[in-house]
Amino acid sequence: MPQKKPPEKKTTAKGPVTAGRTRKDLERLFSAKGLTDFRWLDARDIVVAEWVRMKCLFGCPDYGKNAACPPNTPPVETCARFFREYKRAVVFRFAKTVDKPEDRHPWSRKLNLQLLEVEAEVFKAGFVKAFLLPMDSCNYCLDCAGVRAACKQLKLSRPSPDAMAMDVYATVRKIGYPIRVLAGYDEEMNRYAFLLVD
Ligand code: SF4
Numbered sequence: 001m002p003q004k005k006p007p008e009k010k011t012t013a014k015g016p017v018t019a020g021r022t023r024k025d026l027e028r029l030f031s032a033k034g035l036t037d038f039r040w041l042d043a044r045d046i047v048v049a050e051w052v053r054m055k056c057l058f059g060c061p062d063y064g065k066n067a068a069c070p071p072n073t074p075p076v077e078t079c080a081r082f083f084r085e086y087k088r089a090v091v092f093r094f095a096k097t098v099d100k101p102e103d104r105h106p107w108s109r110k111l112n113l114q115l116l117e118v119e120a121e122v123f124k125a126g127f128v129k130a131f132l133l134p135m136d137s138c139n140y141c142l143d144c145a146g147v148r149a150a151c152k153q154l155k156l157s158r159p160s161p162d163a164m165a166m167d168v169y170a171t172v173r174k175i176g177y178p179i180r181v182l183a184g185y186d187e188e189m190n191r192y193a194f195l196l197v198d
Pocket of ligand 1: 066067068138139140141142143144145146150151152153154156157
């Protein structure tokens with residue numbers, strides 16, 4: 001008996017349709033939230049490296065003090081496997097010069113909260129795997145709990161890309177974004193947040 005052909009999966013020229021939302025719809029959503037400097041990234045181009053984790057273990061004064069950073073994030077190999085579960089990501093760029101180094105914290109806190117709203121919207125649009133890697137280490141609380149289970153804002157906190165062992169330098173250069181080590185905070189910073197989509 002002839003088998004009925006299964007219905008073909010709907011796609012657009014720029015990617016699959018999820019819950020009726022296309023890539024263009026997401027781009028409109030980002031723009032509506034005031035996020036206009038972004039680029040799509042093939043998630044297979046995310047570079048994960050052991051050296052990034054080593055920099056957390058040795059040299060970072062906050063090691064063991066942030067509940068969204070190592071050692072509260074998964075081992076490097078698990079991070080790599082996590083990224084391999086995604087096909088597409090969006091990279092948001094934020095350029096800024098600050099008067100005083102400490103000014104960067106309220107600036108990044110505000111933007112990361114805005115990005116969390118975008119993560120929630122993308123999730124509600126049907127992209128159930130939507131996951132944000134904010135552009136800075138979690139700093140919502142003045143006094144971080146330091147331990148994942150004791151985090152004071154479990155629903156809000158997310159690991160930064162480098163806390164997930166991402167080599168942000170190598171990754172954003174693949175899509176032509178600028179990044180370099182700065183000589184001081186009086187130079188313009190380029191900060192990057194990643195939204196893993198699906
Ligand atoms: S939400 Fe607060 S307690 Fe949790 S990781 Fe961020 S700063 Fe630490």
